[in-house]
Amino acid sequence: MDLLECPLCLFLMCEPVTMSCGHTFCRRCVGGYLPSKCPLCKERLKQREVKSMKNNVLLIGVVEKCRPDETKMKCHILEKLKTDEFTEALRIADEGLDMVPDDQSLKVYRAEANFGMMRFSDALSDLDYLCRLRPNWT
CATH class of the missing domain: 1.25.40 (Serine Threonine Protein Phosphatase 5, Tetratricopeptide repeat)
Known part of the structure; x- marks a missing residue:
């Protein structure tokens, strides 16, 4: 898997967001269903945190540059x-x-x-x- 690909959709990340556990996904991939657990490590996520996810601006810059x-x-x-x-x-x-x-x-x-x-x-x-x-x- 390419490091710039979302582990859920396996496409180039667009609007990457990082969960409190540290895993990063496309906003679209996790935003649609607001998971209660990280899809990768299964760490429990607070709904408040999921709803207020911020874009990972560093990763956005890397993707745009590469x-x-x-x-x-x-x-x-x-x-x-x-x-x-x-x-x-x-x-x-x-x-x-x-x-x-x-x-x-x-x-x-x-x-x-x-x-x-x-x-x-x-x-x-x-x-x-x-x-x-x-x-x-x-």
Whole structure:
């Protein structure tokens, strides 16, 4: 695993946050379900701490320095998805996939954009491809 990858989604970290136990994840990966325990070490986390997680600015800087183009594009897509700008997110993901056709995170983002636009068969096509590549992916 690349040190700049989130241990949950296995993609380049975008908005990394560090839990009180010291483990770091994408905000999106832990923010969606507000875990009561760290997904890696199982240390109990206080909900108050989880809700007030701050971005790990040092790691954000390292990621941006090491992989600037990828970071900018993927974080831009995530911003568009957060604001329900699915058409724009899809356009950016498609541009990225034109450059790197096998990028799995871009396929996830494209599937999300297609799902948001109710283009379910397109979304399922990407997700099916990813599930065949990573059958044990959680």
